[in-house]
Structure formats: structure tokens, C-alpha cells
Amino acid sequence: MEQLRVLELYSGIGGMHYALKECRVPALVVAAVDVNTTANEVYRHNFPATPLWAKTIEGLTLDDFNRLDFDMILMSPPCQPFTRIGLQGDVSDPRTKSFLYILDILPRLAKRPRFLLLENVKGFETSSARDALVKTLKDCGYSYQEFLLSPTCLGIPNSRLRYFLIARVLPESFSFQTTTEVLVAFPESKRGNSADRIPNSAPSHAPPQTAARGGMRGDFLEEEEEEEEGEGGAGRGMGRYLLPPKTLLRYALLMDIVRPSCRRSVCFTKGYGHYVEGTGSVLQSCTDAQVETAFAALDSLTDEQKLLQLSQLRLRYFSPREIANLMGFPSHFSFPENTTIKQRYRVLGNSLNVHVVARLIALMVG
Numbered sequence: 001m002e003q004l005r006v007l008e009l010y011s012g013i014g015g016m017h018y019a020l021k022e023c024r025v026p027a028l029v030v031a032a033v034d035v036n037t038t039a040n041e042v043y044r045h046n047f048p049a050t051p052l053w054a055k056t057i058e059g060l061t062l063d064d065f066n067r068l069d070f071d072m073i074l075m076s077p078p079c080q081p082f083t084r085i086g087l088q089g090d091v092s093d094p095r096t097k098s099f100l101y102i103l104d105i106l107p108r109l110a111k112r113p114r115f116l117l118l119e120n121v122k123g124f125e126t127s128s129a130r131d132a133l134v135k136t137l138k139d140c141g142y143s144y145q146e147f148l149l150s151p152t153c154l155g156i157p158n159s160r161l162r163y164f165l166i167a168r169v170l171p172e173s174f175s176f177q178t179t180t181e182v183l184v185a186f187p188e189s190k191r192g193n194s195a196d197r198i199p200n201s202a203p204s205h206a207p208p209q210t211a212a213r214g215g216m217r218g219d220f221l222e223e224e225e226e227e228e229e230g231e232g233g234a235g236r237g238m239g240r241y242l243l244p245p246k247t248l249l250r251y252a253l254l255m256d257i258v259r260p261s262c263r264r265s266v267c268f269t270k271g272y273g274h275y276v277e278g279t280g281s282v283l284q285s286c287t288d289a290q291v292e293t294a295f296a297a298l299d300s301l302t303d304e305q306k307l308l309q310l311s312q313l314r315l316r317y318f319s320p321r322e323i324a325n326l327m328g329f330p331s332h333f334s335f336p337e338n339t340t341i342k343q344r345y346r347v348l349g350n351s352l353n354v355h356v357v358a359r360l361i362a363l364m365v366g
């Protein structure tokens with residue numbers, strides 16, 4: 001296959017770019033576009049050779065698009081207009097404007113891209129934005145398939161249920177039978193191509209199949225460096241991720257606690273490390289202690305006693321590196337030194353599972 005020219009829209013920290021590399025399709029990202037300064041710094045740090053356009057998508061003209069002469073669009077438009085906890089502003093939310101602009105540009109391009117992949121949150125599938133996308137694709141002569149997939153379906157111990165759509169320009173056809181239903185698992189390829197083999201052959205940080213057996217330890221977690229910790233355990237090593245006393249007291253009962261041997265964790269979102277409820281799991285780093293004992297009769301204790309009891313578990317946040325591991329970022333992915341921990345959580349929370357998208361790209365082009 002000749003090298004595909006890929007346009008990465010809403011590029012963030014480059015989750016799509018890593019997925020493209022992982023699936024080993026000969027491809028070149030001809031431009032990545034995003035307005036977020038922090039995300040762009042991380043992107044540039046990891047992909048210094050890729051042209052990064054730090055501007056709004058609505059700011060690109062039809063000529064700009066045509067000059068890029070691309071074969072594939074990979075995109076993750078902002079998801080807030082479609083989330084359950086958002087206001088579900090859908091197409092009337094100003095954050096959907098750039099996406100509608102892309103739909104307006106697509107039929108007017110000098111050359112229709114052969115492939116298109118979109119990622120968004122669960123909820124997008126029932127939106128008017130999705131209806132507009134599907135209508136545009138049909139009008140422009142694409143076949144498409146929609147999915148709701150979580151990394152757990154690849155044996156990765158992290159939930160992140162997301163909507164995906166892959167499209168291919170007719171008369172080219174997909175290697176699997178498309179359906180109008182939203183698929184919740186990867187379909188079997190009729191061509192017996194490489195889509196199913198990606199996680200085995202790719203140089204990924206953690207082969208999902210071993211993760212399914214071994215839990216998080218070894219494959220996803222960083223070493224605990226106890227000797228580096230300062231007073232109270234909140235030193236420079238992993239101790240810096242310990243939950244502060246205030247958080248322990250206020251939110252202990254609301255947290256999703258996992259042990260290193262666990263094969264699950266909840267979706268990490270952009271507020272992780274800052275807000276506790278519903279933003280991601282916390283890790284019980286001392287496994288000698290029992291959760292049941294630490295939580296026993298908490299109501300009857302003074303704050304001081306509660307803290308003493310809860311601190312046996314050594315509950316800590318997953319580090320940004322660990323979250324990147326769970327999201328399938330390769331071990332050579334890194335952050336610029338000046339990116340704060342809070343910024344790291346934010347941009348990771350906005351990103352995607354690289355292994356899931358790698359599979360989808362392989363399925364799309366296969």
C-alpha cells in the first residue's frame with residue numbers, strides 16, 4: 001500500500017497519531033490541528049517533525065484543506081456537547097461549530113479522502129451532530145460503521161466506553177459486513193487481515209492479553225520508590241500521588257479503589273487528581289491492609305482516628321505515566337518537563353485509548 005496522507009484534527013496530545021503508528025499502515029500525518037497550548041506543547045515534544053497548526057479548525061480555508069491533499073481524516077471533536085453530565089447542547093453548543101464546519105467542507109473538497117475515523121463519547125450516537133455526519137457521509141458516497149467500544153474488550157484493565165465511526169469511500173468496501181446497528185465488539189474481518197493481530201505485533205507498552213491475566217502490576221504501574229519519600233510520605237517519588245488527608249476524610253466513601261492485582265479501573269477523565277468523584281480510580285498501594293478493616297466503623301471515629309485507619313491503605317492517585325500506560329501510549333511517549341501534573345491529567349483525560357483506535361484504523365483500511 002502506498003503511503004497515506006493523514007490529517008489529524010483536534011489532535012490533542014496525539015493519541016490518533018500513536019494509533020496510526022501502532023497499526024503499521026504506511027502513513028504520514030501531513031498536519032495536526034489543535035488550539036490548546038498545553039496539548040500542542042506535548043504533541044510537539046513527541047512529534048517534532050509533524051506540522052502542527054495551532055489554530056482553530058474554522059480558521060482553515062477550503063484552500064488550506066485542498067493543499068494538504070490528504071487521504072484520511074482522524075478526529076476527536078470536543079465531547080462536552082454530548083456528555084450525559086454536560087448540558088447536551090449538541091449542534092447548538094458553540095463547541096460543535098468546528099465539527100459542523102468540517103461537514104460543510106467535506107463535500108466541497110477537490111479530492112474526497114478515502115478514509116475517515118471519528119471518536120467521541122457515548123451519547124454522540126443519539127445526537128443531531130451524528131445524524132448530520134451520517135447524512136454528509138451518505139451524500140458524499142461513503143460506507144460507514146459505528147461502534148461503542150471500551151478498552152476492556154481488548155483485555156485492558158481500564159474502562160473507557162467511547163463512540164467511534166469509521167468510513168470508507170465507495171466503491172471501496174470494508175473487509176467486514178457493515179450494519180446499521182452500533183457494534184459493541186470488533187467484527188471478524190472477511191479478508192483475514194492484520195486487524196485482529198495488532199496488539200500482539202505492535203511495540204506497545206503492555207500487550208493487552210498479558211494484562212488480562214496479571215492485573216495492573218508489572219504492566220502498567222510504576223515502581224514505588226519508598227526511599228525517596230519525604231516526611232508524611234508526600235515526597236518526590238510516588239508518595240507525591242498519595243491522597244491528601246482532606247480528600248481522604250471528605251471522599252473516602254465515594255472513591256473507586258483498586259488494588260495492583262485488579263483487572264479493572266474506571267475511566268480517567270480530565271478532572272482526575274483534582275476532583276475525586278467519578279474522575280477515575282485510586283490505587284491501594286499498601287496491599288497488606290484490608291479495605292474492609294480500614295473502612296470499618298468509620299462513622300464512629302474522630303477525624304484523626306479516621307485518617308489513621310484510612311492511611312493504612314496508602315491510597316494514591318494513578319500517576320500520569322500509569323494512566324498513559326493504561327491508555328496504550330508507548331513507553332517513549334513523554335511530557336515536556338514544564339507540564340504540571342494537573343495539566344498532564346487534563347490532556348490525558350481528553351485523549352483516547354491508542355490500542356482501540358489502532359485496531360479500528362487497521363479495520364478501516366484492511
Ligand SMILES: C[S@@+](CC[C@H](N)C(=O)[O-])C[C@H]1O[C@@H](n2cnc3c(N)ncnc32)[C@H](O)[C@@H]1O
Nearest residue numbers: 010011012013015034035036056057076098351
Ligand atoms: C477530545 S480532545 C482530542 C484529544 C486527542 N485525540 C488526543 O489524543 O489528545 C479535543 C481537542 O480539540 C481541541 N479543539 C476544540 N475545539 C477546537 C477548534 N475549534 N479548533 C481546533 N481545536 C479544537 C481541544 O483543544 C482538544 O485538544
